[in-house]
Amino acid sequence: MSDPLFATCDVLIIGAGPVGLFLACELALAGCSVQILEQASDASTSLKRAPFGLRGLSVATMEIFDRRGLLMPLKARIPERDIASAASWMRQTRQPAGHFAGIDFFMDQIDQTQWAHRLPSTISPMAADLESIEAVLKDRALTLGVVVSYGISVSEIHATDKDVSVRADDKVFRGNWLVGCDGGRSSVRKAAGFGFTGTDPEFTGYFARVELADPRILPAGHHDTPTGTYIFDPPDMIRMVEFDEGVCHRHRALTRDHIQTVLRRISGSDVEVRALGLATTWTDRAFLASDYRKGRVLLAGDAAHIHSPLGGQGLNLGFGDAMNLGWKLASTILGDAAPALLDSYQNERRPVAEQVLDWSRAQVALMRPDQGSRALRAIVHDLAATRDGATYMAERVWGIGLRYDLSDDHPLVARSAPDFRLNDGRRLNEHLRRGKALLLDFDGNPCLQELCVRYQHRLSYIAVDAKDRMGLCALLIRPDGVVAWASNHPSDGSQVENILAHWLLSPRQAKVDLTIRSPF
Known part of the structure; x- marks a missing residue:
């Protein structure tokens, strides 16, 4: 590439949609330098406003936004009158909770006591338009120092074992890493040679x-x-x-x-x-990337997986990708990540995408205009009208049934952390705003306090009781809000240290200064 170099940064992100913006926020929060390149010359379009740009945000996504202090700004930005007029389901006499192939289920049917791994919460699904979502995320990204460039069309990618160069028009941008968040027709995915297979559309x-x-x-x-x-x-x-x-x-x-x-x-x-x-x-074309990472090039959001918008799963799936990838890539860039940490991004997120694609395909099967599908649809309609059926549907559609494989049989491990109401007057989610792992010690265990001193560069520690601690003594929460370890008994800290060793190098092994450079 002989063109002049226009930028060098830790991470280049291609695509300034919601997933690219959110990922940029995660990386910048950890202290990484980020530049986003967006093909569109103008981020504003009628297709991003209600009703065309209306999207359902799942409980899992709402929790992600809450944990980064973005939920209240989003709610303040949403034009509620426009949303209400565009969302016909919001004008029903019963409060809708979601749908499966157009088969509604309702809030008054859902038995949340069946979810023993969760505490009661005020967070529920919400409708939002893409324009508002992107505006909130862009504001946060710019505040954190992210550079966002529009009207940049990527034509060539050259990756080495040290960095990635991107040719865009007459410019060359270079980053240590590149993430494609550029949608279902991703230029990054194609240029980097990722496989992309699945099922062709029926409608x-x-x-x-x-x-x-x-x-x-x-x-x-x-x-x-x-x-x-x-x-x-x-x-x-x-x-x-x-x-x-x-x-x-x-x-x-x-x-x-x-x-x-x-x-x-x-x-x-x-x-x-x-x-x-x-x-x-x-x-309803449903395709999935064969890999989420090739060396220093990664994929997230629709660049990694596409499917029909039935049930509103796509954007929520992308936010989950960004939340999972952000802290792992940041730890790798900062030089304190264990070798296998970044590989766990694909290992954890690709199976989730496989499930969502099958969930989408199942909805298509119910919508086919044939007698067999109509008969099956009637049965699923009856099941969705039951308490157990609606509860199952909500668990899947809301994303709260998600559990990664972390080889631990404790019922809370590998799930989203409950939003404990702590005796310091704050909720757990508020303690996750810095984007760091958190060791929550309900009893003030001296062994855990000593451990946290050694890992304070990437680990926050709070010793505080909760109004309902769910029988726990302590738990370790990843930066993405997933429980990595939980114990109902006092601990000597050895299990926690073993888990941290799978994530991070010790401070003495780390390659660079681990001071966070631009906290929000």
């Missing part, structure tokens, strides 16, 4: 704002027909699914005539579309 999905000559022709709500599915939210919002193997996605112009033809075919009515406003298409 084309449509989302359009229309002006109908007579809106009374179409009944409001969700309707399954012999040729597909449509949802009409009067007076002007249409969602449709037609099982055409995805041939109309990006291959047919979204004209008024085309939308009218598809709507008539699916609804079986002579509805007339007078005018077409904003419209978009999507499919």
Whole structure:
């Protein structure tokens, strides 16, 4: 690459969407220098505003935002009136909790006492528009010193065992690491040669704002027909699914005539579309990267996995990737990570993506316009209406059933940490704002205090009791909020030290100054 070098940093991130911005925040919080390159010249677009940009944020994602102090800024930014008017499910008489293939389940059906690994919480799923999400994350990223550059199209990637160079137009950017967060058609994934396999689409999905000559022709709500599915939210919002193997996605112009033809075919009515406003298409194509890392190049979010937006799992899956990767990559950059730490990113997150892709495929199976699928859909509808069924659905859709394989049979280990209400007047989540691992010692154990002195460069320690400690004496929480160790009995600290040795080099082994350079 002979072009002039424009930037050198710890991490280059390609893609300034929600996942790229959140990952940048995580890395910068740990003291890494980060630059984001975004192909779009303008981050603002109508497709990011409600109703088209509306996304459901799961409980797991809400907890992530809360642990980084981003939840209240997000809630303050969201235009609630616009969200409420765009989200038809928010106007139901019962409070909706989510859906599976359009089959709703409701908050009053869910038995949260079945989740013994959780404490009661005020955090619940929330609708938010992409524009608001990105604005909050960009504000935080800029505050932390992240550089965000727009109108930069990546054309070439050259990776060595020491760094990664990116050619973008007439510029060359260099970073010690590169992360592709650039969506389902990721240029990073393609240029770096990652495998990408899965199942081809069965349908084309449509989302359009229309002006109908007579809106009374179409009944409001969700309707399954012999040729597909449509949802009409009067007076002007249409969602449709037609099982055409995805041939109309990006291959047919979204004209008024085309939308009218598809709507008539699916609804079986002579509805007339007078005018077409904003419209978009999507499919149920479900593909997964063969690897999440190739040397110094990594993938996160839709660059690593794509599937239909049914059930709102995609963005939440991407945030989980960023939260998992951020602290591991930062520890590697800062020179105190054990060799296998970064490899655990793929080992933990790829199986989660496999489950979500299958969850998406199962929804497609229920939506097919054939007798077998209709019969199965009726059974799943009945199951979702039961207390156990709705509780199971919520556990999956909300992301609170997630458990990594950390080879420990304690019921809390490898799960998201309960948000303990501590006797210092704060919640546990508030103690995770710095992005460091945390040893929570309910009893003030001297052995644990001594251990934390040795690992204070990457480990916070608090000795405080809780209103409900769930029978625990102490627990070790990773920077991403996952419980790495928990004990119901006093400990000599040896187990905790063994776990830390799997994550981090000891201070004497570390290669560089471990002082955090730019804490928020």
